[in-house]
Amino acid sequence: MATTSAVYVQNACKSYGKREVLKNLCMHVPKGSIYGLLGSSGCGKTTLLSCIVGRRQLNSGEIWVLGGKPGTVESGVPGPKVGYMPQEIALVGEFTVKDAIYYFGRIFNMPEKKIDERFNELSNLLDLPPADRFIRNCSGGQQRRVSFAASMVQMPELLILDEPTVGVDPILRERIWDYLLSITSKTSTAVIITTHYIEEARQASLIGLMRNGRLLAEESPPKLLRMFNTEVLEEVFFILSQRQNDGQLNEILPSNSPLPIQNSNTDISLASYDTTRASTDVLTPNAKEKKPKKVGGYSLNGRRMKALLDKNWKQFYRNISGMIFVFLFPIVQNVAFLLAVGPDPKNIGLAVVNQESMTTLCHNFSMMDTAIPYDYSSCHYRNLSCRFLSYIEDPMLHKIRYDDLSEAMADARHGKVVGVMFLAENFTESFEARIEKGRSVDPAALSLSEIKIWLDMSNRQIGATIKYKLLALYRDFQKDLMKDCNYDPKMADFFNLTTYYGNEDDTFTEYMTPGLIITIMFFMMTLMTSQIIVTDRCEGLWDRSIIAGVSSLEISITHFIMQIGIVIVYTATVLIITFWLFHLKYVGSMWILALLTFLQGINGVGYGFWISIVSYNVSMANVITTGSFYIMILICGSLWPIEGMPVFLQWISRCLPFTIAMDSFRNVMQKGWPIVNFQVWNGMAIEVAWIIIFAIVNTILIQSKR
Numbered sequence: 143m144a145t146t147s148a149v150y151v152q153n154a155c156k157s158y159g160k161r162e163v164l165k166n167l168c169m170h171v172p173k174g175s176i177y178g179l180l181g182s183s184g185c186g187k188t189t190l191l192s193c194i195v196g197r198r199q200l201n202s203g204e205i206w207v208l209g210g211k212p213g214t215v216e217s218g219v220p221g222p223k224v225g226y227m228p229q230e231i232a233l234v235g236e237f238t239v240k241d242a243i244y245y246f247g248r249i250f251n252m253p254e255k256k257i258d259e260r261f262n263e264l265s266n267l268l269d270l271p272p273a274d275r276f277i278r279n280c281s282g283g284q285q286r287r288v289s290f291a292a293s294m295v296q297m298p299e300l301l302i303l304d305e306p307t308v309g310v311d312p313i314l315r316e317r318i319w320d321y322l323l324s325i326t327s328k329t330s331t332a333v334i335i336t337t338h339y340i341e342e343a344r345q346a347s348l349i350g351l352m353r354n355g356r357l358l359a360e361e362s363p364p365k366l367l368r369m370f371n372t373e374v375l376e377e378v379f380f381i382l383s384q385r386q387n388d389g390q391l392n393e394i395l396p397s398n399s400p401l402p403i404q405n406s407n408t409d410i411s412l413a414s415y416d417t418t419r420a421s422t423d424v425l426t427p428n429a430k431e432k433k434p435k436k437v438g439g440y441s442l443n444g445r446r447m448k449a450l451l452d453k454n455w456k457q458f459y460r461n462i463s464g465m466i467f468v469f470l471f472p473i474v475q476n477v478a479f480l481l482a483v484g485p486d487p488k489n490i491g492l493a494v495v496n497q498e499s500m501t502t503l504c505h506n507f508s509m510m511d512t513a514i515p516y517d518y519s520s521c522h523y524r525n526l527s528c529r530f531l532s533y534i535e536d537p538m539l540h541k542i543r544y545d546d547l548s549e550a551m552a553d554a555r556h557g558k559v560v561g562v563m564f565l566a567e568n569f570t571e572s573f574e575a576r577i578e579k580g581r582s583v584d585p586a587a588l589s590l591s592e593i594k595i596w597l598d599m600s601n602r603q604i605g606a607t608i609k610y611k612l613l614a615l616y617r618d619f620q621k622d623l624m625k626d627c628n629y630d631p632k633m634a635d636f637f638n639l640t641t642y643y644g645n646e647d648d649t650f651t652e653y654m655t656p657g658l659i660i661t662i663m664f665f666m667m668t669l670m671t672s673q674i675i676v677t678d679r680c681e682g683l684w685d686r687s688i689i690a691g692v693s694s695l696e697i698s699i700t701h702f703i704m705q706i707g708i709v710i711v712y713t714a715t716v717l718i719i720t721f722w723l724f725h726l727k728y729v730g731s732m733w734i735l736a737l738l739t740f741l742q743g744i745n746g747v748g749y750g751f752w753i754s755i756v757s758y759n760v761s762m763a764n765v766i767t768t769g770s771f772y773i774m775i776l777i778c779g780s781l782w783p784i785e786g787m788p789v790f791l792q793w794i795s796r797c798l799p800f801t802i803a804m805d806s807f808r809n810v811m812q813k814g815w816p817i818v819n820f821q822v823w824n825g826m827a828i829e830v831a832w833i834i835i836f837a838i839v840n841t842i843l844i845q846s847k848r
């Protein structure tokens with residue numbers, strides 16, 4: 143049985159939360175007609191169209207498109223049978239005009255020659271800008287025309303145009319209408335067009351006047367004008383709106399016509415169309431016997447994927463700021479880290495008050511004769527304060543001589559120096575007494591033999607570093623003194639530290655590097671992925687491509703392929719800078735380090751995908767990325783060992799994608815452990831586990847939002 147309707151909507155209800163946008167709306171679009179959907183801003187036109195193309199679901203009621211329900215094979219939507227021009231431009235700014243048309247042509251699986259023919263045709267018809275002009279450089283009106291052309295490239299059976307004539311000059315508008323009239327008269331193509339210019343809809347075969355989610359009337363323009371005895375459609379709309387306000391109008395129901403409109407032989411009329419008869423079984427004769435086949439979100443098509451990859455690549459390499467972001471950011475971040483984090487602090491001001499050598503100021507100091515051994519165990523000392531001060535000639539410390547202790551203390555309190563070192567007048571004498579007299583040394587001598595230090599520990603990192611440094615220098619001083627006094631220098635060592643891995647003198651950079659590489663990789667990829675995908679979604683291209691028949695799996699896979707390429711570039715960049723340019727030591731396999739870094743980047747892509755699915759816009763994606771970045775950095779053990787955290791937090795931290803991966807990285811980098819070592823492959827296992835989790839969650843979410 144031949145179907146006569148292109149679109150049939152029955153008792154459609156749609157709400158956003160508690161807000162009812164479509165209220166029992168009925169609509170009928172015959173094949174071979176132009177249907178002008180008119181209504182004030184916010185009355186629900188776009189919502190209705192997006193339900194027709196299957197991007198939104200009704201709360202109740204039914205929609206039939208080309209004989210099937212949207213989303214089924216029978217309806218042809220999503221797919222090439224329906225051309226949809228959304229209100230937003232929904233094209234890629236980095237596309238040229240030609241790219242945009244070719245993108246949709248390829249998605250619709252049209253032969254290249256045919257696409258070229260259509261491109262030339264549409265260029266002439268719509269007066270498109272030059273083929274090689276970037277969409278981002280086109281004016282608003284030009285962009286709309288390209289978008290319009292993209293929706294018609296495949297010559298669809300149903301063309302849905304959401305305000306195509308906005309920003310288009312009257313002559314071109316006339317040309318567009320002539321074209322629509324010509325295709326609807328020559329073929330069975332149906333066109334649904336929304337417009338704010340009510341008068342231009344005069345040329346439509348049928349007009350649906352919509353207000354507050356209801357259709358006030360659905361008639362041919364001549365009939366409406368006759369009925370309301372007016373020359374202008376605006377007035378019809380005005381009268382009907384008033385009637386609705388006064389409660390004198392019911393919405394159109396399928397079984398009764400709302401208006402006392404007489405039948406006419408010439409006009410298409412709702413009254414002449416038996417809505418009761420136009421039931422779903424007329425539109426889809428076999429609907430009851432056959433279960434409608436869903437158009438899948440899982441299907442894969444090589445040509446479509448090629449078109450998507452081409453789009454992603456153009457979007458990427460033609461976006462200069464994006465390119466800078468991709469290549470420069472990891473370099474700058476890495477170099478900044480390696481230069482800024484880890485090296486010992488230098489030139490820290492330390493006030494020195496040496497009362498013992500106040501007059502000589504240690505000028506021309508020589509070690510000679512400062513420790514003179516005599517009899518079998520004793521040693522006589524001279525000018526030990528200068529001797530000790532010669533040990534603290536270290537790049538970390540900038541000694542500032544003070545004559546007065548209280549002045550030095552005042553400067554320390556005011557932050558001019560980080561600490562004060564004080565050596566008393568009788569330092570050497572007391573030092574000798576301390577050693578010689580043993581138990582019987584008097585407390586005053588004990589106190590005077592001390593090197594007294596006051597440190598500003600408010601900056602813990604600096605304070606602790608200086609303390610550690612001074613202890614190490616004192617140990618050197620003590621050892622050399624023992625040697626000069628003919629003791630075994632080992633007597634100065636009260637503990638003997640041997641390192642299995644790493645060196646005692648390794649900088650903080652070595653400790654921080656695994657954390658930095660792993661977290662930078664994760665978050666750079668998260669940021670990059672979420673930005674690209676959210677932009678695609680927000681600009682409407684994702685939806686538009688899906689309506690054109692692309693599956694969400696195809697979009698996801700092609701984005702993923704592109705991101706893998708970027709992860710590889712990032713991995714190479716970060717590792718080359720760290721280990722080749724800055725010569726950081728590593729003792730294990732570079733391949734394992736690269737694999738750990740790469741997997742972490744893929745994890746970042748997965749997380750970025752998730753963020754892009756749950757975010758409504760780019761700012762929301764940025765807030766989630768930045769917010770989670772700080773939480774994860776704080777608890778992943780890169781700034782502070784997780785052993786210092788409460789036990790429950792340690793467990794949470796270990797479950798994160800990068801805490802154990804970081805340890806694995808360190809185990810390879812500093813200990814040279816192979817991949818078969820549990821503490822190396824456990825990091826990879828966690829990374830792979832998270833990749834799988836992200837893949838599953840994202841697939842489910844994308845399908846549910848499809």
Ligand SMILES: Nc1ncnc2c1ncn2[C@@H]1O[C@H](COP(=O)(O)OP(=O)(O)OP(=O)(O)O)[C@@H](O)[C@H]1O
Binds near residue numbers: 163181182183186190
């Ligand atoms: N996702 C959404 N969540 C909540 N409310 C929404 C959503 N989309 C649309 N709305 C609201 O539903 C109403 C109808 O919106 P719709 O976009 O369908 O109107 P429209 O008739 O197409 O308007 P315009 O002509 O200005 O484009 C508006 O009040 C709008 O604010």
